[in-house]
Amino acid sequence: MNGKAKYHHLIPRTYLQSWCFSNDSLHAYSKSDLTKKKQLNINNHFGIQNYHTIKVGMPICTDEDLKKIFQSLNGYKVEYEGKLLQSLKEYNQYFYDFDEWKIYYAKTESIVPKKKKNTIKSEINQCRIVDIEEAWSRQYENGWNSLKQIIEQKLLTTNALEIDAFNKEELMKFIVSLDWRSEKGNEELEKILEFINKLLPLKEIDLSKDDRSIAFETNAYEWSKRNYLLKEFNEFLQGKGIINDQVNSYIRDCTLEFFIANGNVGFLTSDNPSFIYHFNDGLSHVMPLTPKILVRVLKGSTDKYFIKLLNDELVQWFNGIIIENSNELALSNKPSIQYGVEVLQKSK
8 A cells, every 4th residue: 555645534625725724724613612723734634544445354345355455365275164265255254363264375285384374464454445535536526626616607707696507416426425424424324323323332342453444443333334434435436325326316306505705704614514404494405615605405406506695694604503513623714713603502
């Protein structure tokens, strides 16, 4: 994995750049106490080390993953508990007990010496599959700046209150994917996982350091959640799975409403920038796109997008919603923030 990024951003840096006040730094305000502020560099925050990485022993390994992981065993036979393992899936299933394997050269059927066996084990353990991280960058992050320029050109150079829909698939994919990717995660999935945890208290099952794929997986709940998410991410990036189904339903049944900050106050973002909010007219998916533009997914199949200009008071109201739905941090390019206090009080 030499030369490949190990720190995986859950929120793309290209997205966060719009809120940077200097190079790659922005102001981060604590959700629990908005008087507490710190400056964070987006290059080394809002991600988790090796989060999207797949390695040996993980149940979500695809056939292609296993070919890469176990390529060191090409030309060998493996015996475990008195029988030959017949597939790469079996290699993956029993790798936890690798020290009990007997490895033979396939041609001579002579047993592999311990030193060579240790080398093979080390090579397998060092193999890291980062296809998900690379696909995020290729399919979404690398194109965000161009898409943002199109959005700004369409919205900020017109006086119309509705315009023809543009780049709908790209926008819906970006909005939905960030909802699933953030550390807080998709609201409906979180509800399901918490319900399962009540029936089977996975959070009470601690994982030893040897059983963890990454450092923060301290219990079976976090392990299960990450493995499930990586499976869904992999399918989404191939145009399949439930995340892709959500995108398709948005494209088919919804449109977009853009809110433009038309005063001195700009929109915040957060460490959970894409989320579902309960408006008076029903549930809506909300996401700030820049300090000037916020979008919500609106029910209704139409080939038009809608535009609303907001005064400072309404922008502050939306900022309260953004803070309320953050995980831990509200983010801004300003050294002080303005937000609707009544929204936060209502949520407590």
